[in-house]
Amino acid sequence: MKIWIDILTPKQVNFFAPLVRRLSRKGTSLVVTTREYREVNQLLKMRKISALKVGRHGGGVLKAKLISSVDRIRRLASLLPSHHCTSAISFSSPEAARVAYGLSIPHLCISDSPHAEAVSRLTIPFSKLLFTPKIIPLDSWRKYGIDRTRIIRYNALDPAAWLKDFKPNPHVLDELRLDSSKPILIIRPEESQASYLINKTIDESLSVSVARTLARRLPQSQVVLIPRYDVATFTKKGLAGYVTIPGSAVDATSLIYYARLFLGGGGTMTAEAALLGVPSISFYPTSPTYVESYLVRLGLVARIGSVQAMVRHAIRILSDPRFEMASRAKSRKILSRMEDPISVIEKHVR
Numbered sequence: 001m002k003i004w005i006d007i008l009t010p011k012q013v014n015f016f017a018p019l020v021r022r023l024s025r026k027g028t029s030l031v032v033t034t035r036e037y038r039e040v041n042q043l044l045k046m047r048k049i050s051a052l053k054v055g056r057h058g059g060g061v062l063k064a065k066l067i068s069s070v071d072r073i074r075r076l077a078s079l080l081p082s083h084h085c086t087s088a089i090s091f092s093s094p095e096a097a098r099v100a101y102g103l104s105i106p107h108l109c110i111s112d113s114p115h116a117e118a119v120s121r122l123t124i125p126f127s128k129l130l131f132t133p134k135i136i137p138l139d140s141w142r143k144y145g146i147d148r149t150r151i152i153r154y155n156a157l158d159p160a161a162w163l164k165d166f167k168p169n170p171h172v173l174d175e176l177r178l179d180s181s182k183p184i185l186i187i188r189p190e191e192s193q194a195s196y197l198i199n200k201t202i203d204e205s206l207s208v209s210v211a212r213t214l215a216r217r218l219p220q221s222q223v224v225l226i227p228r229y230d231v232a233t234f235t236k237k238g239l240a241g242y243v244t245i246p247g248s249a250v251d252a253t254s255l256i257y258y259a260r261l262f263l264g265g266g267g268t269m270t271a272e273a274a275l276l277g278v279p280s281i282s283f284y285p286t287s288p289t290y291v292e293s294y295l296v297r298l299g300l301v302a303r304i305g306s307v308q309a310m311v312r313h314a315i316r317i318l319s320d321p322r323f324e325m326a327s328r329a330k331s332r333k334i335l336s337r338m339e340d341p342i343s344v345i346e347k348h349v350r
Contacts, residue, residue: 002029003349004085004105006096007051011268013043014162014253015091015110018342020049023349031083033096035072039228042249054079055095073098080105087349094122101126108349110341112158113267114140115289131345133157136290152348156338157291159272164340166276168257176224176244176255183221183260183318186273187211189228190265190285206283207265208239209307215242217311218318221260226252226269260324261314267291274300275335277328279317281310300331 003023007016016032023030032049034040036056044051055072058065076099085105090096092111100107109127114120114136124130124144132141134153141151173180189207207225215223224244239245253272256262262273263281271291273280280301282292288303295301304310317323 001087001350002031002083002085004031004033004080004083004088004096004100006088006090006093007032007034007044007049008037008040008091008093010039010043010249010252011158012091013040013047013049015158015341016089017047017049018161018165019089019346022342022346031080031085033076033079039249046249046251052079069094077102089345089349090123092116092119092123094119097123097126108345110158110345112136112291113289114144115287120144129348131341131348133291133341135294140290152344154339154341154344156341157271157275157294158341159268159275160335160338161341162253163272163275163335164338166253166257168254169251170254170258172251172254173258175250176246178222178224178244178258180258183218184255184258185214185218185221185223185261185314186256186259186263187214187223187225188262188264188266188269189225190283191228206285206307210263210283210310211239211243213307213311214314215239218314221318224255224259226250226255228266261317263310263314270301271295274298275331277324277331279324279327281313283310298330298334300327300334 005016007013020030032051033054034044034051036053054075056068058068072095076095080099080103088096088100088105088107090109092109097107097109106128107126108129109123110131112133121144124146130141130146130151132151132153134155138148138151178184187207187210211223211225227245252269256273256278257276259278262278264270265283265285267289270280270282274295282301282303283305284292292301296303302313304313
């Protein structure tokens with residue numbers, strides 16, 4: 001048995017790292033591929049995962065995305081036959097799904113994002129199985145042409161895959177010169193170049209405004225903005241000096257663990273922070289996803305759209321330590337009841 005795993009995003013590095021370790025320990029041959037993408041490449045190195053770089057991220061323009069995808073399909077189609085893989089696994093990678101289908105390699109798809117219509121249409125119809133969290137209704141996947149008998153659901157959110165056995169590394173605080181005695185507030189911008197947000201009306205200045213306002217209103221706190229894509233996009237916005245912006249990938253899970261508050265415009269880190277018990281605010285730019293709605297119902301995430309309302313909520317949380325204590329206790333209980341998604345996937349792979 002030889003398995004091909006395609007890793008495209010920071011979330012996927014965290015998700016697949018335990019699967020790569022387990023399969024490798026059990027003697028399974030692996031081929032891991034990725035693409036040219038700064039944060040992903042740095043995280044793969046940090047997690048000590050050896051991966052072949054094939055193609056590059058297509059950016060935020062549809063035509064460029066298409067050209068990059070076509071080029072990557074061509075390169076993978078030339079590379080994969082020599083490895084004689086018996087199955088392929090990806091987190092809704094259009095290139096992996098298409099190449100696997102074309103080479104008659106069973107493709108196992110993982111996704112918690114039925115709202116990502118473009119990649120779902122390009123991956124799920126080509127997949128033998130779909131793995132997804134149980135909170136996502138089966139009907140949300142049927143429009144993509146997959147029978148419910150081929151959908152495997154796990155009783156967990158995706159971050160449980162890397163949080164079940166997680167131990168925080170305090171060195172991340174030293175790397176960013178953060179003082180553990182002062183509140184740490186983390187901001188993660190929206191994934192503006194994702195296909196499901198292209199052509200949507202997005203206030204791209206929201207993350208910057210939140211960071212700037214929190215830093216000014218809460219001078220005793222340490223505001224950290226974890227950038228996506230080009231770091232210079234944020235360093236040029238006048239945040240230097242009072243907002244910490246890492247110049248390279250960091251152990252974000254450990255950093256979030258030590259935070260007093262998390263504010264996210266995306267999905268993964270918001271869910272990650274919530275399951276770590278860090279009081280979390282979501283300013284996701286479109287309708288809430290199934291995962292976000294679930295976390296809001298549990299009381300682990302507050303969905304807030306304006307800067308001033310976020311700042312008021314932040315001040316309320318920081319002024320009352322009991323808020324964080326209750327959040328930590330609730331999240332521990334919820335996470336302990338979740339399945340390990342990797343164990344579910346590994347069983348079906350074997």
